[in-house]
Amino acid sequence: MAKKILPDKKGLFYPTEEIKKRSWVNNKKIYEEADKNPIKFWEKVASELFWKKKWQKAFEHKPPFFKWFLGGKLNITENALDGNLPKRKDKPAFIWEPEPTNEKPRILTYGDLLKEVNKFANALKKLGVKKGDKVGIYMPMIPEVIISMLACARIGAVYSVVFSAFSPSALKIRLQIIEAKVLITADGYYRRGKPINLKESADEGIKETMVKKVIVVKRVGNKINWDAKKDLWWHECVKNQSENCPAVAMNSEDLLFILFTSGTTGTPKGCEHVCGGYMVQAYWTGKLIFDLHEETIFWSTADIGWITGATYSCYSPLLNGTTFILYEGCPDWPAFDRWAQIIEKYKVTVFYTAPTAIRMFMKYGSDLVKKYSFNSLKLLGSVGEPIDEAAWNWYFQKVGKGRCLIVDTWWQTETGGILITSLPGIGPFKPAFSGLPLPGVRFDILDEKKKRPPIGEQGNLILLPPFAPGLLRGTYKDPKKYLETYWSQYGKKIYFTSDAALKDKNGLIRIVGRVDDVIKVAGHRLSTGEMEAVINLHPEVVECAVLGIPDKIKGEVPIAFVVPEDKSPCPALRDKVINQVRREIGSIATLKEVYVVEDLPKTRSGKIMRRILRKLSTGEELGDLSTLSNPESVGKIQIIIKNANKI
Numbered sequence: 001m002a003k004k005i006l007p008d009k010k011g012l013f014y015p016t017e018e019i020k021k022r023s024w025v026n027n028k029k030i031y032e033e034a035d036k037n038p039i040k041f042w043e044k045v046a047s048e049l050f051w052k053k054k055w056q057k058a059f060e061h062k063p064p065f066f067k068w069f070l071g072g073k074l075n076i077t078e079n080a081l082d083g084n085l086p087k088r089k090d091k092p093a094f095i096w097e098p099e100p101t102n103e104k105p106r107i108l109t110y111g112d113l114l115k116e117v118n119k120f121a122n123a124l125k126k127l128g129v130k131k132g133d134k135v136g137i138y139m140p141m142i143p144e145v146i147i148s149m150l151a152c153a154r155i156g157a158v159y160s161v162v163f164s165a166f167s168p169s170a171l172k173i174r175l176q177i178i179e180a181k182v183l184i185t186a187d188g189y190y191r192r193g194k195p196i197n198l199k200e201s202a203d204e205g206i207k208e209t210m211v212k213k214v215i216v217v218k219r220v221g222n223k224i225n226w227d228a229k230k231d232l233w234w235h236e237c238v239k240n241q242s243e244n245c246p247a248v249a250m251n252s253e254d255l256l257f258i259l260f261t262s263g264t265t266g267t268p269k270g271c272e273h274v275c276g277g278y279m280v281q282a283y284w285t286g287k288l289i290f291d292l293h294e295e296t297i298f299w300s301t302a303d304i305g306w307i308t309g310a311t312y313s314c315y316s317p318l319l320n321g322t323t324f325i326l327y328e329g330c331p332d333w334p335a336f337d338r339w340a341q342i343i344e345k346y347k348v349t350v351f352y353t354a355p356t357a358i359r360m361f362m363k364y365g366s367d368l369v370k371k372y373s374f375n376s377l378k379l380l381g382s383v384g385e386p387i388d389e390a391a392w393n394w395y396f397q398k399v400g401k402g403r404c405l406i407v408d409t410w411w412q413t414e415t416g417g418i419l420i421t422s423l424p425g426i427g428p429f430k431p432a433f434s435g436l437p438l439p440g441v442r443f444d445i446l447d448e449k450k451k452r453p454p455i456g457e458q459g460n461l462i463l464l465p466p467f468a469p470g471l472l473r474g475t476y477k478d479p480k481k482y483l484e485t486y487w488s489q490y491g492k493k494i495y496f497t498s499d500a501a502l503k504d505k506n507g508l509i510r511i512v513g514r515v516d517d518v519i520k521v522a523g524h525r526l527s528t529g530e531m532e533a534v535i536n537l538h539p540e541v542v543e544c545a546v547l548g549i550p551d552k553i554k555g556e557v558p559i560a561f562v563v564p565e566d567k568s569p570c571p572a573l574r575d576k577v578i579n580q581v582r583r584e585i586g587s588i589a590t591l592k593e594v595y596v597v598e599d600l601p602k603t604r605s606g607k608i609m610r611r612i613l614r615k616l617s618t619g620e621e622l623g624d625l626s627t628l629s630n631p632e633s634v635g636k637i638q639i640i641i642k643n644a645n646k647i
Contacts, residue, residue, distance in 0.1 A: 001020060002378075002403040003018060004401075004403055005402060005404075005405060006401065007535070010506075011430065011431075012427070012429065012430055012506070013405065013430070014428055015424060015425055015426070015427055016247050019378075019405065020425050022290060022291065022293070023423070023424050023426075023499060024425065025288060025426065026425035029438045031436070033316075033439075034439035034440040034441075036121065036535050037126075038080075038441070038466050040058075041056050042059075042068070042280065042440055045283075045284045046072075046280045046402070048283070049074070049279065049283060050078055050083055051072050051073065052249050052587075053071070053072060053073035053074075054069040055068075055069035055165050055276070056069060056071035057289050057484065058070075061466065063493045064482075064483065064486070065473070065474075066467055066471075067252075068246075068252065068253075068280075068499055069276040069277065069280070070252065070253070071251075071252070071301045071412045072252040073246060073252070074249070074252065074276060075153070075156075075179050075249065075250045076152065076250075076256065076275060076315065077306065077641045078247045078477070079095075079279060079319055080319050081110060081114040081318065082208045082247070082413060083321075084318070084321045085110060085111060086603070088109075089109065089320050090109050090111060091109060091317060091321075091323065092107050092108070093108050093317075094107060094108055094111045094113075094323065094324045094326050095323065095399055096142065096143045096326045097328065097342055097345075097346075098190070098328050099191070099192075099326045099328045099329025099330070099333065099382035102594075106237075108244065109608070110321075112146070115243040116143075116147050117150040118151075118154070118241075119238040120147050120150075120151040120234075120241070120364060120367060120546075121151040121154040122184070122241040122242055122245050123151075123215075124155060124157065124239050127129065127183070128181075129153060129155065129182055129205075130155065130156070131156030131248055131254075132156065133181060133182075133186065134158050134180045135158070135160075135180055135181075136144045136151075136159070136162060136182070136211070137162065138164060138171055138183060138202055138205070139164055139184060139304070140186060140198065140328060140619070141164075141303060141328045142328060142370075143188065143326065144184075144234060145304050146314055146326065148602055149257070149304075149314060153256060153257075154245055155248050156244070156248040156250055158255045158256070158257060158258060158474065159257050159258075160178050160258040160260065160270070161259065161309075161310065162259060163305025163603075164189065164303075164627075165603065165627050166217055166395070167307070167627060168205040169205070169623075169624065169626050171201065171202070171206075172205045172206070172628075174260050174268065174270075175205065175206065175211060176208070176209050176403075177268075177270055177477060178258055179552075180209065180272065180498075181212050182212070183211045183212050183215070184214075184217075185216055185217070186218075186219045187216055187217070187219055188220035188221075188224075190218065190220065190329060191217055191629075192329070192334075194335065194343060195220045197222055197224065198308045199223065200225070201320070203227075209601075211230075212230065213230060214233055215237055216232065218233060223606075230619055236263065236607050250275040250276075251276075252275050252276025254274060255273070256274055256275045256279075258270045258271065258272055258273070258447075258476050259307055259310065259480075259490070261414070267478075269475045269478070269481060269585070270476030270477070270478070271472040271475065272474045272475070272476055273472060273473070274473055277468075278315075278470045279315070279491040280469045280470070281416055282311050282315040282316045282470065282645065283316065283320065284417045285310075286312060286316030286317065286319065288423060289418055289424070289438075290379060290424075290440070291424050292317065294351075295349070297324075297348045298312075298317050298325070298348070298349070298350045298352070298354065299324065299325035299343070299351055300313045300324070300341070300351075300352040300381075301327065301352065301357060302352075302383070306413075307411075307416065308383050308384065311417050312352060313568055315563065316353065316417075325342065325348065330629070331353075331360075332360060332361075337364075337368050337369070338601060339361070340372045342594070343376070344372055344376075345619050347399040348377065349377060349379070350380075351377060351379075351381065352380070352382075352383060353381070353436040354383055354385065355384065355385055355387040355391050355585050356384065356543070356602065356607065356608065357387070358382070358391045358395050358399075359542055359605050360542040360606075362390075362391065362542055363542040363563065363565065367389045369398050377399070377400060379404055379407065380395060380399060380404045380405070380406045381407045381408075381555050382407070382409065382443030383407060383411075385513075385607075386432065387406075387408055387514065387531070388536040388537065389431045389533065389534040390404060390541075391534075392432055393431060394612050405422075405424050405498040407421045407424060407435075408421060408432075408435065409507070411511070412499075414471065414472045414502050415468060415471055417468070417470045419468055420435060420440050420509055420511075421434055421436075422434075422435030425447040428506060430506075432533065432612075433504065433509065434511055435507050436507075436508060437509070438468075441467070441468050442465075443461060443462065443463055444464060445460065445461055445509075445630070446461040446466040452634070455504065456500040456503075456505075457502060458501070458512050458527065459501070460489070460500060460501075460503060460515060461497045461500065462495060462497060463494070463495040464493075467495060469603070480636055481507070489572070489622055498515050498516065499514055499515065500514070500527060500529070511529075512527045513528060513532075518559075519548030519558055520557045521548075521554050521555065521556055521557060521589070524589050526589055528546040528558065530585065531589060532545065532546050532560075533582060533593075534581055534584040534585060535581060538576060538580050540565050540566070540573055541607075542563045542564065543562075544562045544600075545560070545561045545608050545610055545613055546560045546591075547559060547561070547613055547614050547617070549592075549614065550567060551592070551627045557592060557595045558589065558592065561595045561600055562597065563596075563599060572594075573596055577594045577595060586621065589599055591595050593636065593644065596640075597633070597636065598602060598633065598636060599632050601625075601628050601630060601631070601634065601637070602630060603628065603629060609627075612634060613637070616637055618643060619643065622634065
């Protein structure tokens with residue numbers, strides 16, 4: 001049994017000797033070495049991978065543009081698949097767990113996966129897809145989504161994964177921007193026991209696009225519309241294809257994939273990620289941060305439609321030759337503890353999920369997890385948003401049983417991989433703090449006058465050259481947006497993350513929230529993220545969302561939506577929350593209203609849709625709700641707001 005990890009007098013957590021011993025890196029000198037020459041450091045990392053041709057120049061910077069590993073040639077699939085065959089041909093690459101409990105899991109070994117990727121790559125080639133062509137992937141969490149990504153990468157086709165719960169209109173605009181000629185989708189998938197007709201959304205989404213062929217995976221067997229001129233079944237496409245397909249040599253700076261940021265409104269930004277830099281960063285961050293070893297069973301709960309899914313539910317585990325879990329459904333379906341069952345069933349060693357999911361687990365009560373030992377777990381991870389102290393402590397004590405450190409990771413769609421977190425073999429770890437910048441990257445915090453704020457005071461998080469190799473190279477077909485979004489606030493040599501952050505005296509970084517998640521009350525700037533963290537500390541609160549609404553006198557005022565631990569409404573909780581914020585932050589942060597609700601509207605990835613809450617509060621048209629995993633919550637919140645306004 002692993003030893004319990006106890007905080008020191010400063011409230012910091014450090015790895016035990018046992019953890020240090022198994023970690024890839026356990027000496028803090030790595031930070032000094034990397035900082036002396038970050039370019040040389042990343043070259044050393046890149047040398048651990050296979051290149052068809054070694055780079056001639058490691059880094060080139062023509063602000064705001066930059067390149068890594070110039071002249072190098074590679075194919076990411078050779079490192080993720082072919083390179084694993086000598087030792088791992090029969091080792092599971094991933095285990096697919098379907099949502100319906102009466103269906104059997106599917107295991108693909110590294111040998112199986114390479115064969116399936118080659119067959120589908122040949123099928124794409126037969127349809128005329130070649131290097132540089134654009135392919136759309138609109139798929140649920142099934143094995144074919146992994147195969148699709150790797151098959152495109154194998155032949156040099158640039159792909160863009162679109163989250164399967166996005167609406168047809170969201171799909172359409174993405175397909176139009178990239179001018180995709182092929183779309184890969186499925187007939188349907190299961191969500192909370194119900195079959196969802198994905199093909200119907202795909203049919204609507206390809207209207208007014210350049211898509212000529214739609215490849216459909218038969219997942220559910222539901223009735224779908226079929227256009228014999230355009231639609232093709234996956235199983236028929238791969239039926240007679242060869243299991244051999246040479247990997248196309250890609251230049252390091254060639255596009256690998258385009259992933260769009262933002263939600264379903266407005267014009268999304270297509271983040272460009274390239275073959276060489278992304279591969280190096282995906283490989284190294286997984287190895288270093290999650291301590292991936294031969295025996296590791298890694299589970300990232302992120303959907304493939306998000307960057308976390310792309311990097312840590314696919315590429316990073318494969319590049320490190322480990323086994324990962326791919327789960328189709330909701331972590332709390334059909335039982336609240338489905339996630340815990342999966343951890344125990346497959347003896348997961350590293351569990352990586354979002355604070356929203358952690359708070360959902362908390363909501364169902366600690367008694368739910370008491371029956372699980374979680375003895376297989378060695379490391380926990382958090383991703384997607386700042387984790388509050390209450391959720392951190394619950395995760396550490398109830399899931400990690402006080403034996404597992406938590407790597408609270410900061411990164412973005414734009415960065416391609418994790419850039420800030422404490423390392424498991426070094427530390428220190430501090431609740432609600434992401435930790436230190438990754439060796440080889442340089443961050444700072446500046447105010448609007450380009451000065452460093454005092455320790456403990458927040459400013460804007462910025463990234464300095466030579467930048468991380470996996471950082472986006474541009475926004476597809478919109479260079480103006482690229483310049484305005486990332487390189488205008490502090491000049492063309494400094495990448496602006498749009499996140500607010502602060503440092504403590506140990507140099508640990510805490511992400512406060514998005515800079516645009518700041519409201520101005522009577523001229524005072526207040527972080528909604530900070531207010532949410534304070535509210536979440538209250539023992540009767542499971543999770544919350546804070547946002548600003550217009551006010552004639554103060555400009556904006558904050559309101560909160562609170563989910564109580566006990567789902568039954570508690571009138572007294574409203575005043576308790578107001579007093580908590582006033583006490584911890586000050587009277588300037590006094591909440592105008594607190595709505596006690598059963599649940600908050602969320603996307604399938606667990607993101608709280610504050611946009612919906614804002615429109616509910618102001619009486620605006622709600623717009624498209626198709627991306628919500630719990631649309632029924634909207635009507636209930638409407639009633640609560642209406643009744644509160646009558647008082």
